[in-house]
Amino acid sequence: MxxxxxxxxxxxxxIFRDRSILPMxxxxxxxxxxxxxxxxxxxxxxxxxxxxxxxxxxxxxQLVSKVLATGYFHLTGMETSYQAALRYVEQDRADxxxxxxxxxxxxxxxxxxxxxxxxxxxxNGSKASIGGSYLTxxxxxxxxxxxxxxxxxxxxxxxxxxxxxxxxxKNYKNYMVPGILVLLLTLVGGFLSALNIVRExxxxxxxxxxVTPIRKWEFILGKLIPFWVLGxxxxxxxxxxxxxxxxxxxxxxIPLLYLFAGVYLIAIxxxxxxxxxxxxxQLQAMFVAFFFIMIFTLMSGLFTSTDSMPFWARxxxxxxxxxxxxxxxxxxxxxxxxxxxxxxQFGYLVLxxxxxxxxxxxxxxxxx
Amino acid sequence: xxxxxxxxxxxxxxxxxxxxxFAVERGExxxxxxxxxxxxxxxxxxxxxxxxxxxxxxxxGGYDVVTDYRAIRNTVGYMPGRFSLYQDxxxxxxxxxxxxxxxxxxxxNYAVIRPIYEQIEPFKKRRAGQLSGGMKQxxxxxxxxxxxxxxxxLDEPTTGVDVVSRKEFWDMLGLLKSQGMTILVSxxxxxxxxxxxxxxxxxxxxxxxxxxxxxxxxxxxxILLAVRADEIYALLKDLRALPWLKSCYAFGESIxxxxxxxxxxxxxxxxxxxxxxxxxxxxxxxxxxCFIQLMNP
Numbered sequence: 149m150x151x152x153x154x155x156x157x158x159x160x161x162x163i164f165r166d167r168s169i170l171p172m173x174x175x176x177x178x179x180x181x182x183x184x185x186x187x188x189x190x191x192x193x194x195x196x197x198x199x200x201x202x203x204x205x206x207x208x209x210q211l212v213s214k215v216l217a218t219g220y221f222h223l224t225g226m227e228t229s230y231q232a233a234l235r236y237v238e239q240d241r242a243d244x245x246x247x248x249x250x251x252x253x254x255x256x257x258x259x260x261x262x263x264x265x266x267x268x269x270x271x272n273g274s275k276a277s278i279g280g281s282y283l284t285x286x287x288x289x290x291x292x293x294x295x296x297x298x299x300x301x302x303x304x305x306x307x308x309x310x311x312x313x314x315x316x317x318k319n320y321k322n323y324m325v326p327g328i329l330v331l332l333l334t335l336v337g338g339f340l341s342a343l344n345i346v347r348e349x350x351x352x353x354x355x356x357x358x359v360t361p362i363r364k365w366e367f368i369l370g371k372l373i374p375f376w377v378l379g380x381x382x383x384x385x386x387x388x389x390x391x392x393x394x395x396x397x398x399x400x401x402i403p404l405l406y407l408f409a410g411v412y413l414i415a416i417x418x419x420x421x422x423x424x425x426x427x428x429x430q431l432q433a434m435f436v437a438f439f440f441i442m443i444f445t446l447m448s449g450l451f452t453s454t455d456s457m458p459f460w461a462r463x464x465x466x467x468x469x470x471x472x473x474x475x476x477x478x479x480x481x482x483x484x485x486x487x488x489x490x491x492x493q494f495g496y497l498v499l500x501x502x503x504x505x506x507x508x509x510x511x512x513x514x515x516x
Numbered sequence: 517x518x519x520x521x522x523x524x525x526x527x528x529x530x531x532x533x534x535x536x537x538f539a540v541e542r543g544e545x546x547x548x549x550x551x552x553x554x555x556x557x558x559x560x561x562x563x564x565x566x567x568x569x570x571x572x573x574x575x576x577g578g579y580d581v582v583t584d585y586r587a588i589r590n591t592v593g594y595m596p597g598r599f600s601l602y603q604d605x606x607x608x609x610x611x612x613x614x615x616x617x618x619x620x621x622x623x624x625n626y627a628v629i630r631p632i633y634e635q636i637e638p639f640k641k642r643r644a645g646q647l648s649g650g651m652k653q654x655x656x657x658x659x660x661x662x663x664x665x666x667x668x669x670l671d672e673p674t675t676g677v678d679v680v681s682r683k684e685f686w687d688m689l690g691l692l693k694s695q696g697m698t699i700l701v702s703x704x705x706x707x708x709x710x711x712x713x714x715x716x717x718x719x720x721x722x723x724x725x726x727x728x729x730x731x732x733x734x735x736x737x738x739i740l741l742a743v744r745a746d747e748i749y750a751l752l753k754d755l756r757a758l759p760w761l762k763s764c765y766a767f768g769e770s771i772x773x774x775x776x777x778x779x780x781x782x783x784x785x786x787x788x789x790x791x792x793x794x795x796x797x798x799x800x801x802x803x804x805x806c807f808i809q810l811m812n813p
Contacts, residue, residue, distance in 0.1 A: 154616040158605065165604050352600030355660070359564050359594040360617040361586060 151362060155370030157499055161342075163374060169340070174271040177332045177382050181389045195279040198225040198242035200234040205253035215246065220282050234267070243269050256294070262407040314482045325394050326477040327450040329386040330412075334444065334470055336382050337413050338416040341375045341420030341436050349424075364512060373419045379413040380406070390481075399484030405477065408490070412473045413467050419469075420506030420516045425511040442468040517542045517667055517698040518563065526556050527720075532558040534721040535572070540700055540714075547692045547712030547729075548702035552624055555721040556702035557597060560671045563700070564594045571713075577666050590618070592622065593665030595656050597672040604647030607636055609656055611662060628656045632688055649767060650681030658689065669714070670701040674708065686711050704805040711742035717807050722741035724810040736801035736809060738762050738774040741781055745791035758787060765808060770795075772805060 163169055182264040197215070199207050215221055224241050227233040236242035247265035266283055303367040315322045348354040357367065383406070390396040398405060420437065429431035447461065448454075448470035454462055465471045473492040479485035487494070518540035525533040531554045540546040548556045554678040561567035562575055565585040579587045601610045611633075615622045620787060621630040626633075636654050639647065644655060650749055653673060668688075674682045684799065686708065693713075701712070709715045710729040717732075725732060745751045752771055755764045761784075775781065778798075785796050801809075 151616055151619065154613060158602070158609070158613050162602065162604050162608065343778070351603070351618060352598045353602055354600075355566065355596045355598075355601045356565055356594070356614070357617065359592065360614065361590055362590045363615045 151433065152366050152370055154365060155199065159370060159374040163237045167194055173336065173378055173382060174385065177386045178389060180332060181325065181328055181386055184328050185321040194222050195220055195244060196224045196242045197244045197246060198227060198236040199223065199483055200230050200233045200245060200247040202250040203248050203252035207253040207256060211248065214290055215283065215286050218286060222516050225471040244283060246283065247331050274382065284476050298341045320323045321394055322396060322482060325390045326481045327398055327474050329383065329390065330470060330477055331445060332382055332386055333379050333409060333413060333449060334416055334441060337375060337416035337422045338441055340418050342433045342437050343430050345371055345421065345424035346427050346430050350429055368421065368509060368512065372421065375417055380409060381407045396481060398481040400480035400486065404487055405480050406499065408473065408476050408494065411501055412469065414500035415469045415497055415504055418501060418508050422504055422508035422511065425508055431440045444468045448474050461467065469497060474494045517630040518576050518700060519575055520574045523562060523569050523570055523574055525562060525567065525569050531721050536723050537727050538716050538723060541696060542698055543693065543696050545689060545699045545713045547709055547715040548700065548718055549706065549709045549715050551704055554718045557671055557716060559687060562730035564592060564669050565589060571619040575717050591662035591666050595670045596675060599652050599656060599743055601644050601656060601659060604643060606641050606643050608640040610655060611658055614659045615662045620663050622662060625664050628664050629661050631691055633658050644716065649677050649777055653677055653681065653685060657786065667698045670699065672702055672704065674705065676702060704809065709803045717810055719811050732803050733801040733804050736806050739778060740799055740801045740805055741772040741773045742786065742797045742799045743773055744770045744795040746793050747791060751791055754788060763812065
């Protein structure tokens, strides 16, 4: 125990002496939490629109001003021909073209029917489909208005009333911030622990340690505990930023969150340790860790919902610890879930912790 | 104290250690002398339980390097060839750290390290990374001694260290030896060989000869002549043309030649009459000469 205490003392001393690690540990969560949720926003705003109005009637002008009044669209061009409007799309100055054919008003009044043409730049698929559907619903609304004006009654429609639970304002940040918190723990736990142990190999100090009678578990615990503590510090910092910058106050129990963070950190530290046992240089460890953390992050449902992935991807996603922890953090923070509701995820995380650490310890040898 | 029998270690195609056998007695200062890549480091790593041999057995202080590795780690001191202490910890912190790993304290063993530690003590608050080469080496030696080992392994301790520090270092080894410590040291420098009690000449993983530094020149076969003239290069060319010379190589300012019998010296002088200031002298073989001969049988 005395040896372990000295190992920890030495590790902390080295961490506090390092000019890059400590600032990074505090700057990384702050900057990431301040920047990422602002940028990674899936709400589509300011769609650029080019209008081809070949009718120039009251109705056509009403339609255009109604579209622009929503605030989602930004008019970049008014043209008289479709070809001219298409130039805007080619130059990336317009995402959508709304074409109003000649005789729009006349036909609408006389024949009670008219067609409109919408062309969409579909390079950014989600922007195109969201922009298209906004436009469709505005046109549908416009349609109803005209009918109401003419017939004096609303068409009989199924009226749908939405109720947005857990995130009533549909604020995307509420969804992103807990996820980014998880990403931070993953970076601290996965990268720093792997690099730290490999550094001992690289500078040769592990040779000197290996000839001492120190036990394997003492050395490993001496490496893992400091990063476990740092991870929890980062987590606390992240929760504080979420509280004061984004006003996200966990609905569920804070101790439960920390319990999960603690177990998750053990799992991800085991992952870092595992990488370090296979790498000889920091460069190798860095690349391998980066490779896996990249996959973990993209497959974890941080940005995209795992439910819409193909089956094989869902299996892969299930097999990364990050997925489960993101799910849990979102459930506890936003839904206020209790342990009973997240006990499956708890089981998975414990399994990951045991598996990754077990493998790493088996693979860690003092003799080559 | 150290007993090595038929030890072999192969890395892929490279046979780093080939059926090596030797023994080191208690209190002996034993030198492993050989060029880079001769297998010195592999041998030391096997004896310090860091590397497992493919075949053969070895014991250190009576403990087997494979089965009793834990006991060995408690009783040996090891100073790797590359400086491998924490550069971001101070002299004091490094020393305390390694003392703790061995379950002891600096104070308990201060007597052992005192002669060496006193030289670096004024800088004890300085980080190891900011020390000079000679001081780093003294610190590394302190760290290897801090648990009072019975056997000390030093892997090329003087490589890359200036002449003064090298001499000081060997003085320290002499001091430790006088305290009864068994020391196994490897070095590529032949001039350090004479400072050991016994040496093993090692080349390509094989031990060529084990003896005292004084006895090794006695094993030299033939008569060694040192030849000098004004035009060394022309001299070397002419010498190489003589088929009856057993060997011929540049050695410092002169050329060393080996011949079979004393009369050959006169024969050599005759063959080289064209050279100005010609000097042919019979000299005793040095360890380096023996090594060169053993390398090219």
